[in-house]
Amino acid sequence: MAEEKFDAIVVGAGLAGTASAIAMARKGLQVLVVEKGKTPGSKNVTGGRMYSHALAKLIPSFWEEAPIERWVTKEVITMISGDDALDVQFDAPSMAGERVSFNVLRAKFDPWFAQQAEKAGALVACDTRVDAIWVENGKVKGIVTGTDKFAADCVVLSEGANTLLAEKAGMKGPPNPETLAVGVKEVIALPQETINERFGLKDDEGSAHVIMGSFTRGVEGGGFLYTNKDSVSFGLVIPLAAGIHGKQNVYDLIEDLRTHPHMQKLLKGGEVREYSAHMVPERGWQAVPESLVRDGAVLAGDAAGLVLNTGLTFRGMDLAIESGRLAGEAIVEAKAAGDFGAEQLRSYERAMDDSFVMKDLKKFKNASAVIGNPRMFTTYPEMVMDILHQLYDIRGEQQRPSKVVERTVRKHVKLTTLAKDAMMGRRGM
Ligand SMILES: Cc1cc2nc3c(=O)[nH]c(=O)nc-3n(C[C@H](O)[C@H](O)[C@H](O)COP(=O)(O)OP(=O)(O)OC[C@H]3O[C@@H](n4cnc5c(N)ncnc54)[C@H](O)[C@@H]3O)c2cc1C
Structure with a gap:
């Protein structure tokens, strides 16, 4: 039996869910966030670097209180072949002052972020798993947890990469290992x-x-x-x-x-x-479902496949926060219009299309072909190390670098293959 009706129920106190809760609660909506972990962040895994821009739109001076580990001032790309390794390092201390990105531990960050949602007026219930989405007459009506049902005008499905609920709600197809x-x-x-x-x-x-x-x-x-x-x-x-x-x-x-x-x-x-x-x-644009909305529900963050891996950068956290904020703002508009149907909620899809999230995912839609090229992990690292060995291992007469490069490239890869990979790289990047 339904006990109480919320304006919105958010599934998961991850980055997307909490960002949506902050956006909605600040505008006075009654918001319930349901998180299965004992505390926000306790179930979350991330590599660890967050780009600041999306968070700064939501909480402009976040660095004054957010649990930041370190500001990223050094980027390192390491190539390994056998026991050899090559580091390409970019040192830019000014990036700390510009607060471009920071390293983060989610077990510390997520509880702080959820507190911001609570301060704005949202209710955060941890240690509670949402078992199903409550659907009646083709409309999402709320959530089911254990024997309880909680009603809401709109549900934000921000359950992360394991999209069991979104699949059951017909908003995503079955998981595709590819x-x-x-x-x-x-x-x-x-x-x-x-x-x-x-x-x-x-x-x-x-x-x-x-x-x-x-x-x-x-x-x-x-x-x-x-x-x-x-x-x-x-x-x-x-x-x-x-x-x-x-x-x-x-x-x-x-x-x-x-x-x-x-x-x-x-x-x-x-x-x-x-x-x-x-x-x-991980497949960027290819992993995003055709629609992010249905009557009474929206998808955000990893649940919507919003992760971008270009090989040089790996981003999911800023995309999750931006999508959560935009989902929250669309639900605020829906509340003002008194209409939570799919057509009204499409304002979220439009905002996403105009945002860096969809623009970047679309721009790099061929990146996965480049980073999925097996030669990137075998042939090319071996070739680079072979060249460096010949350039630096001098035991008498020194060889001309241009000759070393030409000869060694030919030894490792056919020129037609190299040209094909270069074309693919150009298209992907
Ligand atoms: C190994 C690894 C490295 C990564 N490195 C980076 C990086 O360096 N930079 C970067 O930007 N991104 C990185 N990412 C991606 C990034 O972590 C995700 O894109 C981001 O966490 C997505 O946020 P989210 O809110 O959509 O999902 P999540 O952070 O996964 O949050 C989902 C929340 O929903 C809860 N939940 C799930 N199901 C239910 C349910 N049924 N009931 C209640 N609660 C539920 C979960 O407990 C969780 O708290 C990495 C990911 C991995 C796995």
Whole structure:
């Protein structure tokens, strides 16, 4: 039996759900957020770098109180082949002052973010799983949790990558292993001074690392490392299909990466404090459902497939926050119009089309073909290391760099293949 009717019920106190709750509660809507974790963030896994812009639209001076680990001032791309490694490093201390992006631990960040929703007037109920979406006569009427039903004019489905409820509500098709990836992450404790020294950072400066190469044993995927205050978040992401088809076990791959001599220089002596695994909708534009709305419900964040991996950057958190805010604003408009039907809620889809979220997903819609090219993980790292060995391993007469490059490229890859990959790269990036 329905006990109380809310203007909106939000499923999941992740980034998308909480952002929508803040937007709605601030405009006086009665909002209930239902979260299955004991606390917000307790079930959430992220690599660890959030771009600030979407959060700043919602909470302009968020840095004054948000639990930020470090401001990213250093970007590192690491290529690994065998025992060899090449770091390309971009050091930009000014990015700290400009507050472009920061490293974050969700177990700390999400409770703070949920408090902002509570301060705005939303009710956040943790340790409560939504078991089903309550649908009557083709309209979403609320949620079902245990034996209770809670009624709402609109439900925000922001349950993350595991879209059981959205599928049941007919807003998403069944999970497709080809569009999903699995990420594993370790939080490794290291003293603050050790992190500063090893990574070349000052106290509030942080680094963000993407790692690619032979450690994935030919599987498309990559590693990441983000520096926190007194720990590092370290892990990797590979396609779910690679695990399912028995190609590789993600746990073996992370072990290989952690014990690689180059990574050991950064991680040695660290103590694994947490271990977690989670799915990621990784195919960008291809993973976004045709519609984000139906009568009485909207989809936001990972539940809508809003993650963008370009190989250089990995973004889901800013997309989740922006989509949550825009979903919340559309529901506020629907409340003013007294109409929560799909046609009215399409203002959310229009706002999304105009936002950086859909623009970026569309712009990089071919990126997955580039980062899914197996040569990126085997042939090219091997070729680069071979070139560098020949350039720097001088034991007498020195070779001309142009000749080394030409000869070694031909040794590793056919020129027609190289041209094809370059074309694909141009289209994807
Ligand atoms: C390994 C890994 C690394 C990543 N690295 C980055 C990165 O560095 N930068 C970046 O921007 N993005 C990164 N991402 C992606 C990013 O974490 C997600 O895009 C983002 O968390 C999505 O937010 P969300 O609110 O949509 O979902 P989530 O954060 O997953 O929140 C969903 C919430 O819903 C709750 N929930 C689910 N089902 C129910 C239910 N039935 N009842 C009640 N509650 C429910 C969950 O407990 C959870 O709290 C990474 C992801 C992974 C897995």
